[in-house]
Amino acid sequence: MAVAVRLSALSKKFGSFSANSNISLSVEEGTIHALVGENGAGKSTLTKIIYGMHRPTSGEMFIDGKAVCFSSPREAIHSGIGMVHQHFMLIPELSVTENIILGNEQCGLFQRIPLKKSKALILNDAEAYGLALDPDALVGSLSIGEQQRVEILKLLFRRAAIMIFDEPTAVLTPLETERFFATLRSLRDKGKTILLITHKLDEVLAVADMVSVMRRGEIVGTIPAASATKEELAQMMVGRSLLLRVTNPPASPGETILCINKLGFRTKKGVERIHDLSLTIRAGEIYGIAGVEGNGQSELLQMLWGLAPEGAIICGEALIRGRSLIDRSPSEIARMGVSHIPEDRLRHAVISNYTISENLLFGRHRERSFHHGTGFNTEVVNRYAEEMIADYAISCNSPDRQPLRALSGGNQQKVVLARELSRPAISLLLLAQPTRGVDIGAIETIHQKIIEARTSGVAILLISSELEEIIALSTRIGCLYKGSIRHEFSQEEVELKKDSSDTFQKEIGLHIT
């Protein structure tokens, strides 16, 4: 078989920092080659070099045996390379066809765009690869999974032979992921070469032919996926053997903290998002909500944190120790001893330009112990920051100078976790996607801290799209489907079933689809 992409002794430096050093890699034509590694291991830099967005500091690259040196993505596209970015590069106001042909209209600047001809070509591709789509639909009206199909069709339209996917499943539902894998396989079977960037090891084992593991800018090994195990890959990634499952001693829940009774939520347009939802959470237990995204998780969190959109109709009640949470502002709810770690960390939980110390205060800056006059007591804040950094093993240089955005995803999440879990008199934690976009090393710390908080008596509402995480952490599990809890697994059931995670996952799967 021919080699589609060959890298030889490739290095990339940013200043004194080596993002990639001495990378040598061969990707064979017609295979799915996965590139795994923790955040910051250099995967993105490497793909950006291949796609012509970065120039390597030294080393060589060969595409189909020819030495190349791209100075822009345009040149990479010309050589038959295509890339689907983690955040799609689509224009929501344009139709599927218009998006696909954008930049490749194949007509003069002032000529009519050959929409009909293009549409036929697109439909042809769509049929060949099983990517059903309405070519006239507006991209803005499509689901995330469908938008991804548009991106793939775009590559096919440009006749790309080498396709790079950057964290393609991060935004997909489990069902969409399955479907996406089927597409990947059919692309491979028709001779396309696929480079898959991910940190989900299950997916690598499910779909890839070859796996390369990166660590600290280097490739530490390339092995056939068929002979690899998850533990082996995880070990290669972090350089030490690591438990993928945290030790979770049995919980002994106390009094009821949160009581949600027949909660309902309708959007301004009258769409019902939550319907007759009831659950209780006791002190010292983790209530895991399993469910496919879009079944009411976001709305539930918005309501409990006082951020329901204007015009939404809410019925039913949500009581914390008998006091209602509905129609209160986030700061009032926080004062009642509630912490919230939102789904979208960078958008909602931190100010990325603020320093680490300032972010450790964010949302808790009203607490008097931090105050001094009209400002903050630097001494107290610094001491608190140092404590948190040591306690949560946040790796950073100088907390009162370094902006938060300079940290890796895992360390950012640790900052948020440290801040929210150390809230004085915390009794309830709303915890959404605690390890999304977080590297494996940090996952371990984060899970441990969550269990510690539970043991110390905090009631935790856990929402996660990772079933494995739900099973590993939860005391009880509620299956959310179309806005209500369809089935609940009791503490005894969870204890009994969690050891055979795979069968338990399948059982939960039945209740959430």
Added chain:
Amino acid sequence: MNRKSTRVLIPLLSILSALVVSSLIIFIAGRDPLMIFQKMFHATFGSAYGAGQVLFRMTTLIFAALAVALPFQVRLFNIGAEGQLQMGAFAAAMTGAMLPAWVPSPAAILLCIMAAMTAGAGWALFAGVLKVRFGVNEVIGTIMLNFIAQGITGYLLTWHFAIPSTVHTTPIHDAAVIPAFDTLTGWFANSPANLSSLLAIGIALLFHILLFSSRFGYEMRAVGLQPDAARYGGINAGMHTLTAMGIGGAAAGLGAANIVLGYRHFYEAGMTGGAGFTGIAVAFLAGAHPLWILLSALFFGVLEYGGLTVNAWIPKDIFMVIEALTIILVIAFSALGRRLG
């Protein structure tokens, strides 16, 4: 290069490049640029009167720039400092003229200043409420309010309050006059520089503390940087929009007090002379940073007054070119710096 040094370097580089380009224009116009700049320097820093004139202009510009800078920290573009100045100036002049004669001096000054601040703040808040309550973009809102302010003050002046056959109002009582440095200490002889300048420096300092060392500023900048996150952190973004506009408008009112109470002593059509717009440029050059605004306002003050003094050799419009060029270059260099760094 780190961020701190680029923040100083970019404006300096922009100023230098703008000076080079304008030298070229002066040269093409048939004058010796060196001679022009030398004369300018002499006329401004070379005499007590010139320095006083620069200080006076600089003071108005500091206030106008602060009026733009504070809202800018919450990502609001206040184009309305000019209207806020006009309303403030009118309010100060009217209060000063209508005060009972027995009000003693410090109280009269304070009352007039309060009137100017209230008028400026109210006019800015108007745009803020339009934004928060009705979603009117603050750029459009403040521009429109500039026209309305001009209309209202113009109407009130010509139809009701102008002294017949003049274009200005009755002068304010002597008690309401902010003393000039000249009358107090003899500094800056005969120039309009007055005690407002000290106030300007104090207010800039206060704004700096407010923004960077108070909890209020911590919340306010968070709203500007990431409004969504601010909501999650329990910060009332609407309240900060309103206070930023209000405080900004009050600063513009102080700028008006400098002109009316410190120099002209009455309201006259066109007396603000576009300082509200130049204030946008001053704030931009300073990166909306209160302390840098002091330096940036000095630079613009020198250009404004210096331009007048060399008007006999070269039209003062050339200095408007320098001002505008500097701002364009600052924006362009900053964008370039971001791309490189």
